[in-house]
Amino acid sequence: MTEFNTSIKNIGDVTVVYLNGFLDAHTAPVLENTFSDLVEQNKFKLVVNLKDLIYISSAGLGVFMAFIEKMRENKGDIKLTSMNEKVFNIFDLLGFPLLYEIFDNEEDAVKKYGGEKK
Amino acid sequence: MVEKKNRMSNFGNTNNNKLVVKSSTANLITIRKFINNKASLFGFSKDEIEDIVLSVDEACTNIIEHSYNSKPNFDIEISVTFSKNKFIVKIVDYGESFEPNSLKDMDIELYRKQRRVGGLGVYLMKTLMDDVKYTSVKNKYNQVLLTKKLAQ
DSSP states (O other): OOSEEEEEEEETTEEEEEEEEEESTTTHHHHHHHHHHHHHTTOOEEEEEEEEEEEEOHHHHHHHHHHHHHHHHTTOEEEEEOOOHHHHHHHHHTTHHHHSOEESSHHHHHHHHHHHHO | OHHHHHHHHHHTOGGGGEEEEESOGGGHHHHHHHHHHHHHHHTOOHHHHHHHHHHHHHHHHHIIIIISTTOTTSEEEEEEEEETTEEEEEEEEOSOOOOGGGSOOOOHHHHHHHTOOSOHHHHHHHHHSSEEEEEEETTTEEEEEEEEEOOO
16 A cells, blocks of 8 residues: 555656655655656656645645746746645645646646747 | 434543554554544534644644654654534644744745745644644643634
């Protein structure tokens, strides 16, 4: 049984990161490692799909805060998509919708990068 | 009413209302299950249960990281009591003392501007619970009381 894991899909130069399970202080390092690996590979255009994320605590939110500047400095971003209502409420309480672009579905988030290229 | 009474009597076994775990983040899942179970028996809605579970997770995460400096082999004691419509979670640790007044209400606007990573937990607890009260007795123990009221 794994509490939390990530998986990756590449769509052109956009990387979609899928989060699965419970993201807390114990599992946050898993996401940190995923983001660090992507930075090492010069992949900065991320779409994070939270469809299968069941739970997030501030330790998990902190990982997004830790990497957003790095991605934006390199002409990328962390766009969020498909989060359930409870997870959205936590993001919303902390004012994250002002800091991050949040989409209802993955396709729209991926397309947004295409739009930005022109 | 009958249903509520039954729930209360299921809840009322004091021996089962305390959990002691070591200060490892691996135990956060155990803590969340314990609180989820107790809050369900008390009669909270799904949303309220999730708010309480997250608040207790945040409190325990702070204890692990700050009171015990991420050392995993110290005790965290979590106990649940209730009086009338109040569900009270008491969390005690024996780590480093601190000044509870230093946990000021967080300026969320400033947080956003500075993109700070720490400090979100206390803000969430204070937002999601009805009352959060810290006590720190130097070189003895720290205690946090998290209270949520059941809507009448």
